[in-house]
Amino acid sequence: MMQVAALGAKLEGLTIIVPSCNKYACLWDGCFGLLFKHWPSLVGENKDVKIILISNTKEYPDPRITTLKIKDEQSWSNNMQQALKLVKTKYVFIWLDDYMMNQDVDEDKFVRFFNFMKEKKAVYMQVFGIDHGRDNAEQQFNDPKFDLPILEFKKHSPYRTSLQACIFETDTLDWLLHPKESAWAFELAGSTRSEGMHDLFLGTKENLVSYYNAANAGVLSQDALKYIKEQGFKFENTGLLMEKPFKVKWKEFKRSVHVSIRDNIRIPIKNAFKKIFS
Numbered sequence: 001m002m003q004v005a006a007l008g009a010k011l012e013g014l015t016i017i018v019p020s021c022n023k024y025a026c027l028w029d030g031c032f033g034l035l036f037k038h039w040p041s042l043v044g045e046n047k048d049v050k051i052i053l054i055s056n057t058k059e060y061p062d063p064r065i066t067t068l069k070i071k072d073e074q075s076w077s078n079n080m081q082q083a084l085k086l087v088k089t090k091y092v093f094i095w096l097d098d099y100m101m102n103q104d105v106d107e108d109k110f111v112r113f114f115n116f117m118k119e120k121k122a123v124y125m126q127v128f129g130i131d132h133g134r135d136n137a138e139q140q141f142n143d144p145k146f147d148l149p150i151l152e153f154k155k156h157s158p159y160r161t162s163l164q165a166c167i168f169e170t171d172t173l174d175w176l177l178h179p180k181e182s183a184w185a186f187e188l189a190g191s192t193r194s195e196g197m198h199d200l201f202l203g204t205k206e207n208l209v210s211y212y213n214a215a216n217a218g219v220l221s222q223d224a225l226k227y228i229k230e231q232g233f234k235f236e237n238t239g240l241l242m243e244k245p246f247k248v249k250w251k252e253f254k255r256s257v258h259v260s261i262r263d264n265i266r267i268p269i270k271n272a273f274k275k276i277f278s
Contacts, residue, residue, distance in 0.1 A: 022055060
C-alpha cells in the first residue's frame with residue numbers, strides 16, 4: 001500500500017492556538033512547559049510554527065508565545081474568531097489550556113498523518129484517539145492507496161467537531177464558529193452545522209498526542225496537579241476549585257446529568273428524526 005511521506009518532521013502550514021483566559025493562567029506553565037518538553041521541535045526545527053495564546057489581560061513570558069489579550073471577552077467562540085484573524089496558515093491545531101502532555105510526540109508520525117490530511121483535503125482531524133465506544137458515529141476511512149489507521153466521522157456524528165486535540169482547516173473553523181457559544185456548545189452546534197458540508201472530517205484510531213485533562217468544568221484534577229508539580233512546573237491557583245466540597249460535587253453531578261441526557265436521549269432522538277426525514 002502507498003505510504004504518505006513524512007518529509008522529515010517539518011510542520012508546514014500550521015498554527016497552534018491555545019484558547020484560555022486569566023482564570024486558567026495557573027495552568028499555563030504546565031501546559032507550555034510540557035508541550036515543549038514532549039514536542040521538542042517546537043523550539044527547534046519547527047520554532048517558526050506560530051503559537052497563539054488567548055488571554056484576557058495576563059501574558060505568558062515566553063518568546064515562543066504570541067499572546068492575544070481580549071479584556072472584554074464575550075464568549076469562547078468570539079475569542080476564537082479574533083484569534084483566527086492572526087492566523088496566516090491554512091490549518092490550525094487546537095490545544096486547550098488544561099491539556100498536560102504526558103508522552104513524547106512521534107513527530108514523524110504526526111507529520112505523516114498531517115500530510116495525509118492535506119493530501120485528502122480534509123477539513124478536520126482529531127489526533128487524540130477516537131473513542132470506540134461510539135462506533136455508530138464513525139466509519140473506517142476506505143482508500144486502498146493508504147495504510148493509515150484513520151476513521152471518517154459520519155455526517156450526523158455528534159462529535160464531528162470535538163475539541164479533543166485536533167487540526168482544523170482555518171477557513172472551515174472560521175465558518176463553523178458562531179458568536180456567543182462556549183467551547184462545549186460549539187462541539188455540538190458546530191457538529192450540527194458541519195452536516196451541510198461534503199468535506200472529510202477525520203479521526204485517528206491511535207493517539208498522536210497523549211495528555212492529561214487537568215480541569216473539568218473549572219475543577220482541577222488532583223492527579224494532574226501532582227503530575228505538573230512532579231515535572232517541575234509551578235502552579236499558583238488563579239480561581240480553579242481544587243478540593244471536593246459539596247458545591248463542587250453538586251456541580252459535577254449536574255454536568256454528568258446534562259451529558260447523560262444529551263448523549264442518551266437528545267442526540268439519539270435528533271438522529272432518529274434526521275434519518276426519518278432525510
